[in-house]
Amino acid sequence: MPMKKTLLPLLLASVRFLAQAQTPVPFTIKGTIGKLNAPAKVYLLRGTELLDSTTLNNGAFTFKGNTDRPKEVEVLVQRNGRLRNAFAGSANRTRIFLEPGPVVLTTPDSLPNARLKGSQLTTDYNQLIASQQPIRDKIAALGAEIQKATQQEIESPEFRQRLQPAFKAIGEDYKRSYAAFIRANPASWVSLDAMLGATGNVPQYAELAPLYNALSPALQQSTEGQRYGQMLTALKTVTIGAPAPDFTLPTPEGKPVSLADYRGKFVLVDFWASWCAPCRQENPNVAKAYNEYKNRNFDILGISLDLEKDRPKWLKALADDQLTWTQVWDLRGFEGDVARRYNVRGIPQNFLIDPSGKIVAVNLRGPELAATLARLLK
Numbered sequence: 001m002p003m004k005k006t007l008l009p010l011l012l013a014s015v016r017f018l019a020q021a022q023t024p025v026p027f028t029i030k031g032t033i034g035k036l037n038a039p040a041k042v043y044l045l046r047g048t049e050l051l052d053s054t055t056l057n058n059g060a061f062t063f064k065g066n067t068d069r070p071k072e073v074e075v076l077v078q079r080n081g082r083l084r085n086a087f088a089g090s091a092n093r094t095r096i097f098l099e100p101g102p103v104v105l106t107t108p109d110s111l112p113n114a115r116l117k118g119s120q121l122t123t124d125y126n127q128l129i130a131s132q133q134p135i136r137d138k139i140a141a142l143g144a145e146i147q148k149a150t151q152q153e154i155e156s157p158e159f160r161q162r163l164q165p166a167f168k169a170i171g172e173d174y175k176r177s178y179a180a181f182i183r184a185n186p187a188s189w190v191s192l193d194a195m196l197g198a199t200g201n202v203p204q205y206a207e208l209a210p211l212y213n214a215l216s217p218a219l220q221q222s223t224e225g226q227r228y229g230q231m232l233t234a235l236k237t238v239t240i241g242a243p244a245p246d247f248t249l250p251t252p253e254g255k256p257v258s259l260a261d262y263r264g265k266f267v268l269v270d271f272w273a274s275w276c277a278p279c280r281q282e283n284p285n286v287a288k289a290y291n292e293y294k295n296r297n298f299d300i301l302g303i304s305l306d307l308e309k310d311r312p313k314w315l316k317a318l319a320d321d322q323l324t325w326t327q328v329w330d331l332r333g334f335e336g337d338v339a340r341r342y343n344v345r346g347i348p349q350n351f352l353i354d355p356s357g358k359i360v361a362v363n364l365r366g367p368e369l370a371a372t373l374a375r376l377l378k
Contacts, residue, residue: 024066027098031061031075031105031114045074069223070099070121070189077111097121097190124190128181135173142166157284164366175200179211187216192224202346202363205239208232234343240360244269244353247338249303249328252315257328259301263357266298266376268364270350271339273305274317279348283321285366289373290325296377297355300325305333305347 031042033056040056044063051073054061076093094111096103099121107114116122142163146154153159178198182191192215199207212220212228219225237245248258259269270286272279290300302323306314308331318327330336334344342351352361352372364372 024068025100027063027065027067027100028102029063029075029096029098029105030102032107033059033061033077033111034106034108035059040077040079043076043078045076046071067098067100070097072096072125072190072193073098075105075111095125097125099189121189124185124188128177128190128194131181132174132177135170135177138166138170138173142170160281161366171200175207179207182211183214186214187219189219191215192219192222192228195228202344202349203231203235204362205232205235208235231343234340238342238351238359238362240362242359243357244351244359245341247341249330249338251326251328252318257301257326259353260357262299262301262353264297264355266355266373267353268298268300268350268369269342269353270300270302271305271342271344271347272302273333273347274310274313275306276347280317280321282348282365283323285369287322287324289369292370293373293377294325298373298377302327303338304329305336305339305344307331307333 029044042054042056042061042063043050044052052063052065054063056077072095074093074095078092092110092112094105094114096105096116102118103122104117105111105114106117146163149159175198178194181194182198185191195208195211196203198211208228209232212225212232215225220229236242244259246259248256250256259267268286268289272283274280286300290298302325304314304327306329311329311331314329317323330338333339338344342349348365349363351359352364354360354376360376361372
């Protein structure tokens with residue numbers, strides 16, 4: 001359907017919904033599964049959160065409740081009536097967008113084949129998913145290649161390094177597909193859920209700003225939209241070219257260390273934690289960069305986001321990973337002042353700061369870290 005014909009109704013619907021000012025409104029999901037009868041249980045999920053459950057009765061089920069805003073949810077059927085293994089993967093599931101009013105779900109056999117009526121947002125979501133099929137084909141091809149490898153090959157650093165460009169390219173493909181959807185559907189609530197996909201787990205100001213500005217005023221004024229607006233404001237203070245916020249944190253021995261102590265050097269401020277598997281996998285690359293450039297006006301300041309109770313695990317990780325550069329600790333983790341000021345919402349995350357104290361690069365990994373340092377410290 002042409003964009004002009006769909007934009008105005010969606011925008012008006014969003015305005016009507018927002019006018020209710022956080023007041024929960026009723027929703028109904030009615031489903032019919034033709035070839036599946038009892039015993040079976042149907043679950044309504046939001047991520048790993050169980051919202052509701054009901055029993056399948058003669059192939060039919062109903063969910064009723066209230067929602068404060070449209071949101072992506074999942075309907076899942078377990079024939080044995082237990083949710084225990086649902087999060088491990090169940091083929092009999094489908095995603096829809098929960099919104100005010102009725103949604104009717106019908107399928108002759110299983111939920112992946114379900115047809116939905118009464119949900120424009122689900123139609124939007126299906127459009128997004130269909131556009132990403134070529135990316136899923138790439139993932140399947142990459143998975144087939146991994147399946148052919150031996151366990152020894154899979155565990156080797158060389159194997160991971162060889163596949164890293166392919167995984168990175170897939171991630172970029174997904175980000176572009178989400179961004180394209182947002183620009184084409186600025187008034188759809190699906191676009192709000194697509195924002196994170198378009199910017200990744202560690203969003204950057206340059207990526208987020210144009211997408212946020214593309215959203216309709218109604219979406220920007222929603223609760224979720226305001227959260228993204230606040231995130232954008234925070235990101236602007238730590239974008240490339242901005243002065244890095246100063247801070248002081250203690251070392252394992254309790255000695256206070258400030259970022260200002262590194263003025264006059266290039267310094268990589270590296271946020272990580274002992275429990276973060278990707279961080280631990282990246283540590284050898286960080287160590288290699290440190291050992292190569294530590295005598296060329298370069299240093300690293302590691303910031304652990306381990307909580308206070310995990311101090312022993314942090315100290316063990318320092319020893320196990322042989323991290324010899326200065327390490328400090330923000331014992332409140334993501335809720336700590338430094339993590340908040342740098343808008344750290346996922347790790348590993350790092351900021352490369354030049355001798356004048358300005359941020360010159362963010363989230364450098366592996367070969368990209370080495371190449372950037374080689375260029376700046378030649």
